[in-house]
Amino acid sequence: MANLSVKFCGVEFTNPTVLASGVVGVTAASWKSVVQNGAGAPTTKSVRLNEHKGHPNPTIITTEHFLMNAVGLPDAGLSKAKEEIDEYLKDKKAPLIVSIAGGKADDYVAIAEEMAKLPIDILEVNISCPNVENEFGRPFACVASDAKTVIKNVKKVAGDKPVVAKLSPNVTDIKEVANACAEGGADGFCAINTLGPGLAINLETRMPILANKVGGISGPAIKPLAVKLVHDVYKTTGLPIIGTGGVTTGEDALEIMMAGATLVGIGSAVYYRGIDVFRKVANEINEWCDKNSVENLSDIIGTVKM
């Protein structure tokens, strides 16, 4: 059996699989459940300052190749999230990554200030939300200077919590955004958030299937993009990365780690392989390590030859 433990931003994880933000991750019970099912750690759904309703149903399409969602970041707000986080922390069995989101740079700061007071492990800053103060409402993660502002301001109030910037694939040059976040003080990255938006049409009604019309694409189809972008960020910044996007099997996890990821986010695969996907992926990683005489999984990080 290989040693699957990894260290990310100074935090120890028993194995590299983490629940990606937003997928089954709203309550303490759901975070505990993913840990019981083998995850190295859960990431919370992105916490917003105030209650946020999200989009009407249908919000998710599942196909063999991809998932498309327009859940619209539904959230009960900061105070309810804190109750759930307290509940998880009471008998914490694995680190907790808290994802935060906002429409204004100040929202992120207000949430981060509160989170910094709790014994959580990592703050993941979901900068993929539209910047409501920007003339065009473009997501923070799509404008390098906006991304840097958010990360810099969060970092000022985050105390000893590592700050991870969650990057969007919907950019011309992810390296530019990653570098800006690193200049802002990011300790690491999560790459990538959903791709798109995409559109799926019902042939009978000739209408979009999702009530929101368009949605973010995740799942197996985006894996090659995630692997490439993780590699870009790894090479440019050298900072640790939670490689996320289409990881469904142990081989997928190994691939994204070879590209440069230290941790591996798993979201859509919960729909494809069930809640115990974390244990399944960790077992598959172990089998591969045994066959390939790898004793310490962390030795494979960033080892792609190119």
Ligand SMILES: Cc1cc2nc3c(=O)[nH]c(=O)nc-3n(C[C@H](O)[C@H](O)[C@H](O)COP(=O)(O)O)c2cc1C
């Ligand atoms: C239903 C759903 C909800 C999501 N909600 C969030 C969210 O609240 N915050 C966030 O940063 N990412 C969110 N994501 C993006 C995932 O965390 C992840 O980055 C993306 O789905 C790619 O990984 P995957 O292919 O393993 O799902 C969501 C994804 C899905 C499918």
